Amino acid sequence: MAEQPTATTAEVAAPPPTSQSTQVPVLPPEHWQAEPEPEENDDADSALGDDAASSTASLSSSILQYRTIHGRTYHSEIGNAHYWGSNDQGHNESLDILHHMFSLVLDGKLFIAPIGDNPRKVLDIGTGTGIWAIDFADEHPGCEVIGTDISAIQPGWVPPNLKFEIEDATQEWTFRDNDFDFVHIRYLMGCIPDWVELFKQAYRCTKPGGWLQSYEASASVHTDDDTLPSTSAIAQWGPLFTEGGIKSGRSFTVVEDGLQNKAMQEAGFVDIQEKWIKIPSGGWPKDPKLKEIGRYSQAALLSDPEGFILFFTFILGWSREQVHVYLAHLRRDLTSLKHHVYYWQKIVWGRKPETA
Secondary structure, three states, X not given: OOOOOOOOOOEEOOOOOOOEEOOOOOOOHHHHHHOOOOOOOOOEOOOOOOOOOOOOOOOOHHHXXXXXXXXXXXXXXXXXXXOOOOOOHHHHHHHHHHHHHHHHHOOOOOOOOOOOOOOOEEEEXXXXXXXXXXXXXXXXXXXXXXXXXXXXXXXXXXXXXXXEEEOOOOOOOOOOOOOEEEEEEEXXXXXXXXXXXXXXXXXXXXXXXXXXXXXXXXXXXXXOOOOOOOOOOHHHHHHHHHHHHHHHOOOOOOOOOOHHHHHHHHHOOEEEEEEEEEXXXXXXXXXXXXXXXXXXXXXXXXXXXXXXXXXXXXXXXXXXXXXXXXXXXHHHHHHEOOOOEEEEEXXXXXXXXXXX
């Protein structure tokens, strides 16, 4: 086995310009059908298990009429609401694995914005399964916490200081002006047509002196040592999302384009700071922390790769059979220790001026 590169930390000031991007044109689905069927992966990471996630309870789906794409449920096409990931149980488990990965990245913290020790009211936009809001409410029992989403997939048993509401963040928010000490937004790439308007809504609802934090990720995959062919399945992951985002009018290049910083500044926030985070996929790093982060990053995707990609391959015209062929190649790439791949995450936080 080739010597694995050494990595020392997940956090950097900004992505190095020498990183090799694998952002290449999208290959047609016929390419994967013409490729030989993937065989048993001799160099697969032996630490991977079959049980990639724990289950999470969900509310009744009767609140919304969900649409179905190739047998998977998605938020219905009502109004301007849009989310590209499946909202069924299989995909929800992947989201909860990602939440654990985020906690590893932040050394067990739920946020890094300096909100103080005693926030009184906090809003979690795009709460998903609600796991971040639940953890925050548990850690801050004296704080009122509200989580919003377009799908009712949150559990029914929650801390008494937490409530979930159905709300489309791309419409005018229903909350009062100057109401929240902290607004938390995470992983809304590919969902927002106008990031400036989103952050203006957050600005309006945040108290003077309160904070907004945005945590997003790039879909593009990189390698620093030329271990990833541009025609491999994992190299195609980013282009598929980028092209799908273009077709849907909701960008997946939020991190690359600096949209968090620009939109936060235009909305009126000050003291804006950022943190770039390098996330490996798989257990190839030598550093123990990065190895664990990489394995959870990989597990989240392997838990339900179809739920991540089916929506965009559908709007790009792929059949479900073509998707399954591509995913067979993707699984082989993901479990191979030969590919030293990673992607970028970026956290940006800013404060509403006291005089606002």
